[in-house]
Amino acid sequence: MSTLHLVRQSAFATNDFAQCLSVLDHQDSIVLMDDGCYNLKHALMDSLIKRIDDTISIHIIASHAKARAIESTTTIKHIEMTDVVELTFNHSKVITWQ
């Protein structure tokens, strides 16, 4: 019973990302999209990367990050919107944080 988390808000402006991380479970995946891309530089992301194991994966929509001049990092997988379709099939539930 894994969950796909679609994070669409900046953690600097809303509490959504913190709430997402509070319910994050093993086998879950996170996709940073739209203003969620800004969370790459948030302190919450540092704590998440420390917590991360082989079962949790983090993705970012490459075009959304590039439009916002956000630099890429190696720990996070760069994907496109078409890849999100496949992710939704690989998880039993989806939560959109917006």
Add this chain to the structure above:
Amino acid sequence: MTSTNKQAKAIVQQESGLAIINSKAPFSSTHGKDALDIALIFGSFEQKVSLFFQGDGVYQLIDNQDGTLLSIKDYLKTFSAFEFYDIEDIYICQQSLANRQLGEDFHISDVQVLASIEFSAALNRHQHILRF
């Protein structure tokens, strides 16, 4: 009225223009575009306008952004027209930049990065404030 009071009043009147606070990231809402439109309209009518960038609003100024990747008309490029509208007072909150691990690489020049105290002092000099 004492001379000090007169001086103080003169300073207040001198700075009594419109302040526009930008507090939203550029691409996920129309707030940034709306604030820009208002600023340029006031500029067209030779009204004094100052721009303040605070919170996620500082993302509007970061260099190397490209809204066309998101199929959005890139209104940020219009920021370079500010000097033609005599919009010269552009203030950026230093704390907001630091929180977001952003450097001072902006796509427009002649901006002022201010610490919290100076930022609030600059804002409080204005008679009218709009926040987007």
